[in-house]
Amino acid sequence: xxHRPTPKVPESWEWFGxxxxxxxxxxxxxxxGGRYVPTVFTSILLFFILGxxxxxxxxxxxxxxxxxAGFLCAGAYASALASKFWGVSPWTxxxxxxxxxxLVGLFTGLLTLRLRGIYVxxxxxxxxxxxxxxxxxxxxxxxxxxxxxxxxFPPITGISFSRSNPLAYYYLLLILVVIAxxxxxVVVRSKIGLVFRAIRDDDIGVSVLGLDVVRYKLLNFGIxxxxxxxxxxxxxxxxGILVPTPQEFGIERTVEILTIAYVGGRGTLWGSLLGAIALxxxxxxxxxxxxxxxxxxxxFLIFVILAxxxxxxxAVRHVALKFHLWLGAGRYEIAGAKETTIRSKGGPMx
Amino acid sequence: MLTIPVLLQLTVDGITxxxxxxxxxxxxxxxxxxxxxxxxxxxxxxxxxxxxxxFVTVGxxxxxxxxxxxxxxxxxxVGVALERSLISPLRTRLGDNWLIDGYVLTIGxxxxxxxxxxxxxxxxxxxxxxxxxxxxxxxxxxxxNERLLILAEAAVSFAILGLFLSKTDLGRAIRATxxxxxxxxxxxxDARSIYTITFGIGAALAGLVGAILLSTxxxxxxxxxxxxxxxxxxxxxxxxxxxxxxxxxxxxxxxIEAFSTAFASGGWQNTVISAxxxxxxVLRPQGLFGRQVTRx
Numbered sequence: 001x002x003h004r005p006t007p008k009v010p011e012s013w014e015w016f017g018x019x020x021x022x023x024x025x026x027x028x029x030x031x032x033g034g035r036y037v038p039t040v041f042t043s044i045l046l047f048f049i050l051g052x053x054x055x056x057x058x059x060x061x062x063x064x065x066x067x068x069a070g071f072l073c074a075g076a077y078a079s080a081l082a083s084k085f086w087g088v089s090p091w092t093x094x095x096x097x098x099x100x101x102x103l104v105g106l107f108t109g110l111l112t113l114r115l116r117g118i119y120v121x122x123x124x125x126x127x128x129x130x131x132x133x134x135x136x137x138x139x140x141x142x143x144x145x146x147x148x149x150x151x152x153f154p155p156i157t158g159i160s161f162s163r164s165n166p167l168a169y170y171y172l173l174l175i176l177v178v179i180a181x182x183x184x185x186v187v188v189r190s191k192i193g194l195v196f197r198a199i200r201d202d203d204i205g206v207s208v209l210g211l212d213v214v215r216y217k218l219l220n221f222g223i224x225x226x227x228x229x230x231x232x233x234x235x236x237x238x239x240g241i242l243v244p245t246p247q248e249f250g251i252e253r254t255v256e257i258l259t260i261a262y263v264g265g266r267g268t269l270w271g272s273l274l275g276a277i278a279l280x281x282x283x284x285x286x287x288x289x290x291x292x293x294x295x296x297x298x299x300f301l302i303f304v305i306l307a308x309x310x311x312x313x314x315a316v317r318h319v320a321l322k323f324h325l326w327l328g329a330g331r332y333e334i335a336g337a338k339e340t341t342i343r344s345k346g347g348p349m350x
Numbered sequence: 351m352l353t354i355p356v357l358l359q360l361t362v363d364g365i366t367x368x369x370x371x372x373x374x375x376x377x378x379x380x381x382x383x384x385x386x387x388x389x390x391x392x393x394x395x396x397x398x399x400x401x402x403x404x405f406v407t408v409g410x411x412x413x414x415x416x417x418x419x420x421x422x423x424x425x426x427x428v429g430v431a432l433e434r435s436l437i438s439p440l441r442t443r444l445g446d447n448w449l450i451d452g453y454v455l456t457i458g459x460x461x462x463x464x465x466x467x468x469x470x471x472x473x474x475x476x477x478x479x480x481x482x483x484x485x486x487x488x489x490x491x492x493x494x495n496e497r498l499l500i501l502a503e504a505a506v507s508f509a510i511l512g513l514f515l516s517k518t519d520l521g522r523a524i525r526a527t528x529x530x531x532x533x534x535x536x537x538x539x540d541a542r543s544i545y546t547i548t549f550g551i552g553a554a555l556a557g558l559v560g561a562i563l564l565s566t567x568x569x570x571x572x573x574x575x576x577x578x579x580x581x582x583x584x585x586x587x588x589x590x591x592x593x594x595x596x597x598x599x600x601x602x603x604x605x606i607e608a609f610s611t612a613f614a615s616g617g618w619q620n621t622v623i624s625a626x627x628x629x630x631x632v633l634r635p636q637g638l639f640g641r642q643v644t645r646x
Contacts, residue, residue, distance in 0.1 A: 062450055111628060115635050118388050118453060118590070122582055123631060129579060130624045251575065255461055262454060291469050298461030305455045306440055 009320045014270075017316075021273055022178070029170050038166040040284055042173055042238070044276045049177045049231060051260035051272030053224045056184050059267030060196040061220050064121040067108070068257055070128025071225050073249035075101040075232025076242055077135060077142060080150045090153045094176075094233045101229020102222055104131070109221040114214050128250065135244040147243040150236045161237075169238050176234060180227045184269055187223065196220060252294070259301045265313025274312040355490045360612055364605030366497045369504035370559055372600015374577055375584035376511065376593055377555035383528045383591035384548040385437070387452035392581060393574020394463035395553045399425050399560025400569035401467070404476040407564075414481045418503070421561035422554040429553025432459060433546045441545070460574075468571040477568025496565055503562050507555070508597055515593070524548055528591070583623055587630050589637020598639060 025045065029038040050068065057063040065071075078100030079093030088096060104127065112123045135142045142148055153161035153172070161168050187193055195216050199206045207213045236242050246252050256279075264275025279300065283293045304311055310318070374396065381389045389395075399421045407417040440455055482495040515521035526534040527544045535541050559577075560569075567573050584603055588595030603623070610622040630637065 058450070064450055064453065111631055115631070118449065119586075119631065119635065121453065122388070122586060123628070125582070126579075126624055126627055130620065133620050246575075255457060258454065258457065291465065294461050294465040295469070298458045298465065301458035302436060302455060302462070305451050305458065306436065309451075 009317060009324050013320055013324070017320075018270055021270070025273075026174060029167060033167070035166055038170045040280065042166065042170050044273075044280050045170070045173050045177050046231065046235065047257065047260050047280060048273045048276040049180055050228065050257045051264055051275055052181060052184060052269045053228050053231075054257050054261040055264070055266055055269055055272055056188070057220060057224050058261060059269075060188060060193065060200060061217055062200050063113070063217065063221060064118075064258075065124050065221070065224070066121040066254055066258075067124030067126075067128030068228060069249045069251070069253035070124065070131045071101045071104060071228040072232040072235065072253065073128070073131055073135070073244065074104045075229030076150075076236035076249075077148070077232075078229070079233035080148055080236045080242055081141065083151055084148070090151060090233070090237050091156070093237070094230050097233025097236075098226045098230040101232060102226040104229075105221050105225025106218070109218045109225075113217040113221060125251075128254070132244045132246075132249055142242075142244075145243060145245070147241045149241050150239070152240070153237055163240060173234060173238075176230065180230070181269070183223070183227070188269065192216070192219070255294070256297065259297045263300050263304050263311055265311030266309075268311075268313040271311055271313030274316065278312060356612075358491055360608045361605055362491065362493060363497070364608030365601040366493075366501050366504075366604070367608065368601035368604020369501060370563055370600070371577075371580045371584050371603055372597050373504055373507055373555060374559045375581040375588065375596040375600055376508075377552035377559075378581050378585050379588070379591055379593050379596040380555070381549055381552040382585070383593065384524060385441075385452070385545055386449060387437070387456065389549075389552065390453065390456040390578075391432075391459040391463060392552070392556050393576075393578030394460050394467075395425055395428065395556035395574075396560040396577055397467060397569060397571065397574040398428060398463070399557030400564050400567065400573060401471065401476065401560075402557065403561035403564045404478070404569050407481075408476075408478060418558060418561045422558040425557025425560075426550040426554035428557075429550040430546055432553070433549035437549065438542065438545065464571050464574070471569075471571065473570060475568040475570045478565050480565045500562055507558060511555075511593075520547070583627055585637075586627055587638055589639050592637060592639050595637055595639030599637075 025041065029041045032038075050072070054065060054068055057065050075097030079088075079090065079097035082088040082096045083090055083093050108120075108124050108127050112120045136144050138144070139146075152163060155161065159168050161172070163169075188196070195206065195211060199213055199216055203213050242248070244250075260275040260279055261272050262275070263279060264273065265271030279297060282296060283290075286292060286296070308314070374392070377395075378389060378392050381387065381392075402421040402424055403417045406412050406420050407414060412420070436455060436459065437452065440451060444451060480494075480496045482499050485492055485494045486498060487493075513521075515525060523534065523539045524544055524547070526537065526539060527541055527548075531541050534544070560567075563577075567577065580603070584596055584599045587603065588599030603626075606626065607619050607623065610619040614622070
């Protein structure tokens with residue numbers, strides 16, 4: 001029997017799904033209003049994009065950035081301190097946060113990305129913890145564990161960003177998320193993204209072709225670090241107070257992000273949105289038994305890795321594929337041997 | 351301040367503390383050398399060992415030696431159960447491409463164990479003041495008895511592990527699997543059992559260290575995080591997967607830490623250690639005693 005390419009869901013379906021999710025995320029908080037729903041949706045969006053950025057490194061280059069919360073921390077503190085000492089506007093602070101995190105990222109990346117396997121994960125863990133201890137110790141500048149208060153975004157085009165107006169923050173975040181996500185998708189679908197996946201599957205093979213593997217890894221790491229820093233800066237302004245605890249900027253935050261990326265489905269980017277909705281939804285429902293939250297995260301993570309490697313995105317794709325084949329079943333049966341045409345042109349990411 | 355007794359005192363203190371980091375890191379290096387995963391849940395195995403020790407010695411009232419043996423034995427069983435139920439199925443499914451997934455899987459285990467301990471025992475610290483109070487003076491050198499006990503236990507554990515790996519058939523089989531799994535299979539070694547036993551021994555070492563250090567690190571749910579970072583430092587500096595590297599680097603790290611705590615103000619020893627790790631990663635990524643395989 002000849003080799004049959006795996007059938008795939010048409011790309012247009014994926015775009016349709018993405019547009020639907022975007023519409024959903026854009027409308028629901030405004031429809032409900034109040035404080036609660038926009039706050040929950042802000043967490044969902046924030047964790048979605050952090051998960052997607054994590055996945056950008058993990059799913060496309062097999063880089064486990066175990067210190068992603070440290071990059072978030074770098075962005076948040078850089079922006080807050082710049083605003084405190086030099087009076088930089090929080091709007092510029094978004095870029096400053098991104099650049100600070102990019103610097104940390106390039107430093108970590110230059111040290112470790114030429115090594116294979118697990119070194120990036122271990123080193124970024126150290127970078128994160130060192131940063132966090134440093135911030136806790138430098139009380140004169142960062143106020144350490146007593147917490148650094150962060151101002152609000154100044155009004156722009158008449159929209160007030162007071163903290164009693166969660167919707168303004170939500171839509172600001174939505175715009176930032178769309179920009180970041182679009183950038184990631186463009187990179188992933190470009191030739192560069194192709195090289196990323198080639199390196200993931202066979203780095204020696206790619207280097208034999210004359211491509212600089214380390215440079216591509218550094219590019220990937222740099223892009224992700226920059227955006228994580230931008231969202232760190234946003235997060236600081238959104239929260240209003242920064243405290244260098246493990247829950248905020250340490251191992252626990254990293255685990256949350258990592259779980260969302262894994263549960264959502266690796267190598268899809270958009271899967272993290274499903275992951276964020278599922279996990280944050282569950283923890284909102286189970287708010288009364290808060291202590292079980294991380295147990296559930298951990299069990300979810302173990303279950304997904306062991307039994308369900310495609311994550312939620314994989315499940316959705318599977319259902320969509322079944323539906324697609326069912327729709328086209330008659331046609332392809334008539335076409336008989338031409339069933340290979342099921343394969344879409346170009347096709348989404350594997 | 352820089353007198354010979356002070357330097358000696360610092361060295362002895364450092365070696366004692368470092369011996370424990372070394373023992374902890376040995377388990378980590380052992381598991382990495384054979385199974386090729388970084389066990390992120392190692393700190394939680396340490397934590398479980400500390401709880402077992404507390405409940406056996408303080409709760410039930412058994413002697414210290416019994417506590418250590420029970421802690422090591424029960425953690426061996428925990429390790430075997432974890433390997434068989436979670437890690438082995440993943441390895442079977444993924445084969446050689448499993449490194450990253452195995453790593454993340456242990457992160458899941460870490461989170462679950464830590465939070466279950468939090469629910470079961472609360473955030474309270476279960477500790478003991480010391481198993482052997484008092485101190486010895488040897489020619490101007492003052493050593494707390496507790497330190498001597500720790501040092502002796504570390505030496506005995508290292509000796510037993512070393513003998514086990516070099517003299518027994520099982521130890522040799524483990525080393526063969528670490529060197530070359532396929533060749534070991536051809537020679538009739540059941541690699542799957544070796545993986546399970548190795549993980550069990552690594553877990554038992556972590557539990558043993560948790561038990562021994564109960565007087566220094568009381569048992570509480572997140573106690574493992576700090577000691578895990580120390581073990582990572584040892585493993586990176588000594589060379590991933592190198593057992594002798596871990597055994598030697600542990601005391602070295604302890605001495606560096608003791609000196610930097612003594613000569614620099616608080617908080618700086620973390621910076622010194624981080625700088626050490628980063629410079630090793632830049633200059634000698636395979637570690638000071640580096641080979642990428644377990645070969646005691």
